């Protein structure tokens with residue numbers, strides 16, 4: 538499914554929508570700030586973590602355990618979902 542396929546009409550709460558989107562993407566939310574994201578090759582799982590150290594662009598506050606140049610696609614996967622849910626429900 539594409540991000541745009543998830544709309545506010547299909548979910549009762551933003552949490553429910555976020556959970557469904559992460560589950561469909563194969564992403565496991567292991568804590569408030571940590572996610573386990575499968576590699577696209579299917580050979581590994583990377584840890585994406587919200588560090589929140591700076592006031593810069595939202596995506597730069599994230600770290601991923603993969604060796605790719607940051608911002609990597611694993612961080613993007615997580616932040617795109619969070620951004621989409623925020624857009625649908627408005628900021629808390």
Ligand SMILES: [Zn+2]
Pocket residue numbers: 583601602603604605609610611612
């Ligand atoms: Zn990564």
